[in-house]
Amino acid sequence: MKKQTRRTFVASAVTLGAGAAASAMPSMKKKKKVLVHHVFFWLKNPNSKEDLAKLLAGLQTLRKIETIKEIHIGVPASTEKRDVVDNSYHASELMFFDDLAGQKTYQDHPIHQKFIADCSMLWDKVVVYDSIDAEG
Amino acid sequence: MKKQTRRTFVASAVTLGAGAAASAMPSMKKKKKVLVHHVFFWLKNPNSKEDLAKLLAGLQTLRKIETIKEIHIGVPASTEKRDVVDNSYHASELMFFDDLAGQKTYQDHPIHQKFIADCSMLWDKVVVYDSIDAEG
Numbered sequence: 001m002k003k004q005t006r007r008t009f010v011a012s013a014v015t016l017g018a019g020a021a022a023s024a025m026p027s028m029k030k031k032k033k034v035l036v037h038h039v040f041f042w043l044k045n046p047n048s049k050e051d052l053a054k055l056l057a058g059l060q061t062l063r064k065i066e067t068i069k070e071i072h073i074g075v076p077a078s079t080e081k082r083d084v085v086d087n088s089y090h091a092s093e094l095m096f097f098d099d100l101a102g103q104k105t106y107q108d109h110p111i112h113q114k115f116i117a118d119c120s121m122l123w124d125k126v127v128v129y130d131s132i133d134a135e136g
Numbered sequence: 137m138k139k140q141t142r143r144t145f146v147a148s149a150v151t152l153g154a155g156a157a158a159s160a161m162p163s164m165k166k167k168k169k170v171l172v173h174h175v176f177f178w179l180k181n182p183n184s185k186e187d188l189a190k191l192l193a194g195l196q197t198l199r200k201i202e203t204i205k206e207i208h209i210g211v212p213a214s215t216e217k218r219d220v221v222d223n224s225y226h227a228s229e230l231m232f233f234d235d236l237a238g239q240k241t242y243q244d245h246p247i248h249q250k251f252i253a254d255c256s257m258l259w260d261k262v263v264v265y266d267s268i269d270a271e272g
Contacts, residue, residue, distance in 0.1 A: 034208055131211065132212075132213040
């Protein structure tokens with residue numbers, strides 16, 4: 001193997017690695033505007049661990065809806081207490097969608113409708129924030 | 137270059153590529169519990185495009201704070217109007233942190249403090265939600 005050939009070969013191998021990495025790494029591509037859907041739930045029975053567990057289990061079923069690009073099912077974090085921090089909710093769902101159509105598909109999806117049918121008696125209040133990336 | 141040597145060399149090159157990819161791809165590793173910090177801002181002058189632009193520009197400066205793992209600076213999305221949807225805010229910031237310490241570093245960071253000093257006169261109300269992933 002001549003030196004030049006070897007260099008070319010190595011360059012190809014490294015490029016292959018980088019190419020495979022880039023295709024699996026959407027964060028390295030130019031980002032599209034993400035639709036952020038964040039929902040906060042207040043339980044009817046705020047002290048019922050059972051109701052919270054039911055609600056969290058119900059939220060977990062939503063993961064299967066294919067237009068959800070990323071999902072975080074949360075509970076209040078133990079960050080510093082400040083007047084501006086609302087930690088009175090009991091559970092939250094944060095979802096990313098590619099666009100309005102993706103979010104609409106989610107809203108109408110049978111899994112989402114089943115979640116509402118199964119769990120809506122658990123909550124007293126729901127607040128939803130839908131945001132779209134401002135940049136770009 | 138002997139055949140064996142060449143094989144070894146190529147294997148090393150490909151491994152190097154894969155290693156670099158894995159280290160840049162947290163989504164392929166087992167996920168840690170993410171700390172989600174979501175802030176909603178209501179402007180003092182809700183109809184001032186200039187004030188909104190100033191606030192959004194101020195929020196953009198926060199990107200440089202190194203403990204922020206992901207950031208979305210948003211405005212209300214044009215999703216379906218529903219009673220539960222609060223689209224009365226004017227701007228939002230959504231940030232992911234690895235842990236409480238990362239969020240604390242952000243709160244105390246000079247860039248964040250400068251943002252508050254430069255922009256807090258623009259807003260009338262702020263609501264913060266801090267969540268941590270509920271799943272194990």
